[in-house]
Amino acid sequence: MKFISLVLRSLFRNTRRTVLTVLSLAVSVFLIALLQSLLGTMDSLTTSTASGTRFVVQDKASFTNTIPLAYSNFIRQQPEVEAFTAFQWFGGEYKDPKNFFANFAVDPETYLQVYREEANLASIPPVQVKDFLRDGNGCIVGRTLADKFGWKVGDVVPLKSPIFNLTLRLNIRIIFTGKRNSDEMFLAFHIKQLQEAVPWMKGRAGAFTVRARNPIDIPRLCERIDSHFANSAQETLSITENAFNLNMMKMLGDYSTMVHSISAAVLVAILIVTANTMAMAIRERTTQISTMRALGFRSGQILSLLMAEGLLLSLLGSGLGIFMAMAAASAAAKVGGEILPWMADFIITPETLFLCMLLTLGLGLLSTFVPAYRASRRPITEGLRSL
């Protein structure tokens, strides 16, 4: 510890070089932290605890097909089922196709039961719930979404769906505040609207969400439902909601391989840059180091002083990078959340912070070790010759 000022002095011996290296390190760590957190945020959608008790029943061939509502009779009879609802992706556009947000036609009463945590049912005024259930044109909207378009309770929202070639004018009856921002980028309305307007939707829905009393029952329940409909005209596929979300994410492509490869490439690049800086810094001080050794510093001490310098350099760089990433993440959550709903929950995750600390440690040690070791072993006489 008593050598800390010596390490600091050596580090800032060439201020410009140190600052430039710290900046290039910071920028790279910034990028890695953002990319890894992006991945972490996407993953967190597939490991939500509330959805652990729910599963989705869809058509086996494709989730774009509809299934008969009559199937629900069997499912509802199962003793492990606590609540059940049917929904259909509407794909409605508000004014412009670019204003993308998730909107579903749902069975209103059961929907609020199944998703009571996400919709925070307890906090909604009972009069609003009553209004929503009574008004066939009513809809429920998340707070973030409502704020984005400036909607208030009582407003009329026209939604045009290219899938059904149908435009609905919906009255906002509830604006709910969910647990996560991404849960709030969402609109749901009465499935009756769709079933009355579209002939082939009569008595059908896109999929069911089932809530089990106990998560342990889910695998058994899924199997029983699927085997019950196994030889019918439309077979079903029951999967947990997390697995369903995971499938959706997977369809986007193999982003995790991409992010990890980019992170690795960037790491190699900054390792090279930092190693070069440290090598330059140590080479310049050959005489100084020999003098110190002539004064009685042991080579182990020299080595650890130099290593501390390298560690400090990478610590400064990644500290700055993580700081910038945190600032950027909150800005990105605000802007990105309007384009991609799950971006609204974008934060630098603790796992990412831990990863960045580890990387910093490794980077500092790896980049400094070779030049530092050589400098600490160099014969004193040779180092002093150039004095």
Add this chain to the structure above:
Amino acid sequence: MIWYLFIPLAPYLLWLVYAAGFFPLPLTYNWRSIWQRWAGTLSTVGAIAIVVMVFVVVLSMAQGVSTAYVRSGRDDQVVILRANSRVEMMSTLTLDQGRLISTHPLIARDEVGPLVTTDLIVSKQVALADGSGALSVTVRGTTAGGIRMRSQVRMLRGRWFQPGLSEAVVPQKMLNRYTGVELGKTFPMAGRFWKVVGVFDGDGSVFDSEIWTDVADLRQAYRRFSANSSMVVRLRSARDVPAFISDMEKDVRLKLEAKAEPDYFADLGDAGRPMQILGQIITVILTIGAVFAAMNTMYATVAGRTPEIGTLRAIGFRRREILASFQWEAILLTGLGGVLGAGLSLLFNGTRTGTVNMNTWSDVSYAFAVTPSLMGQGVAFSILMGIAGGFLPAWRASRIPVTEAMRG
């Protein structure tokens, strides 16, 4: 878009080009100098090569997606959909409408009949070969005319499906990523079993992501007795396209929307947009980092060669000549990294993967397309890094007082 960045720099670049030709300090001087400090040079070149490689490879993914769509369309073909439905999967077109359209006089014919096809598009979950789940794949019911009209599609093994037998053909490129649809296998769909009787190649088009079968079989399986999804017609010449489209839109019996095939696929090609945006953000961030690294190396070069600069000045070289010379040295350094990075990115060319098309919710298979244009952009970026990172050190080199510099 990177080329716009060069516009404000144009006068400086022109001056640099002039300097390279007419100033007395030759570029070989710089070339030799960068290898004097080979360790620093290699590290900077390596770091910049990685940055450029990441840039080219990420953008080659976006390029790959749009290439798949560009390859799918023909100038003289028109896609007809229900109005407002954007993609085939969301469209419905009745059999009567189809018959009516196929009598249009502008439609081309071959020895068999008019070149028209009515297709039905559905999707199906197909298991991934690596066992990690299943993705939604487009299934296209088409006709013999449809096969003739997609000239990029060719049968590799087996044969085309026969109507009435519930047979299907799959693209060769799907077999690497998916399982359960190999030649000779049978898969269930819509309550029927379908036999895979052929493997085709779609030459990199979106048809490489689709299972094909007979449209009437598919319609029956899905109980859609009176309607298909869409129609594609070939016209006698690409010049007839606007006339045909306006005929379609004017016909009040139809209420349909017609689009030239290249336009239709170009609209869908934006499936690569998220990757493109991600790639651009990554590149901007990494470029800033690389500029700092290049600046560091150049400052070290200038510091190490101070006596040399002093000597040059003392024997009569002017300040601006020194400035140009060091600026060129920085560009050589980063440009070398850029060329190396662009070359390395070629290793990824042709890698096949898939992404979802948000319009159809189906998987689109594509190959990384490292094009000369992307590689050129990568090298251009590295040159920009050289200008940004080299200017300040070069300026400093040109301002060192002669006496001080000679003292060492």
